[in-house]
Amino acid sequence: MMAAEEWIRRHVEPVGPIETGHARPWATVMRVPVAGGVTWFKACAQVQAFEPRLTVELYARWPDRVTEVLAVDEARRWLLLGDAGIAVRELGNPPEAWFEALPSYAELQKGEIGYALDHIGHGVPDLRMAALPAGYERLLASELPLARDDVNRLRDYAPRFTELCAALAELGIRESVQHDDLHMANLYTDGGRLRVVDWGDSSIAHPFFSLVVTFRFLEEFNHLAPDDPWFRRLGDAYLEPWGSGLEETFEIAIRVGWFAHAIAWTRQRDALPPEARPDFDRAFALVLRRAVAQTVE
Helix, strand or coil: CHHHHHHHHHHCCECCCCEEEEEECCEEEEEEEECCEEEEEEEECHHHCCHHHHHHHHHHHCCCCECCEEEEECCCCEEEEECCCEEHHHHCCCHHHHHHHHHHHHHHHHHHHHHHHHHHHCCCCEECHHHHHHHHHHHHHCCCCCCHHHHHHHHHHHHHHHHHHHHHHHCCCCCEEECCCCCCCCEEECCCCEEECCCCCCEEECHHHHHHHHHHHHHHCCCCCCCCHHHHHHHHHHHHHHCCCCHHHHHHHHHHHHHHHHHHHHHHHHCCCHHHHHHHHHHHHHHHHHHHHCCCC
16 A cells, blocks of 8 residues: 555655554555544545545535545545544444434435435436336345345335335435445544544435434444334434425335345445455345345335
8 A cells, every 4th residue: 555655645744654444345444643633544445436526525515514535536546534533332322412413414415415416427326216126126136145035025025115115206305315324433523523424335315214224223232122212303303404294204214225225235245255245244134134124014
């Protein structure tokens, strides 16, 4: 990564060694200590080639709620980012943080509706409602880490899934940027401001799908029961910028969103080398089983 270090040093002056924070098939992140703090270098793999430009665009329009961008090289898929503080995971993933963050995230999504086609034109995956039935067929054609009975349940649900997509589209919420990894490791606080980081799993999709992942981790990490009042409070807080009377839309969106989330994972899986797939499939199987559970109405 000598070329990367040279590029980093053109934009900031490190005061210590540049160290790899993590290296994964889809991205490598390096910690860059600077006077007064730290910056972060991110090199995206081809599967996330859209991320640098998307991050820059979002920062230009929403500098108070996303990652600070210090430098970008779109051709080489490189980003140099400011430090956003600490992940709310380190605070125990408090629902109160999401109660504060979700309305501002919804405002970002509303504001990005007008840029949705531009984002798609620059490589952000297209998971709009019209594209989801074909995406579901691709999911079924994939090698899935599921028992045969579960695969058959997904296959039998295909007509109903298409019906739900049509019903959700008719309810009128326009597609926008959808983070699709909106959990405790991607919401940061510096003590006074919450920022959403790491937009590499994003798509253009129904915006309400974002809360599938947020709610999943509140269940699995915080052990909130599905009927915990926090879910209603957070859903209401998120919906407030969108307007009133959207409870039915939100309910359908969460159901459809589990399948859309699984569809998105197939894109990442297809880009992996064969030796990386077993580890990936252990997490993918959890997502798939949650999707299978949505087939029970």
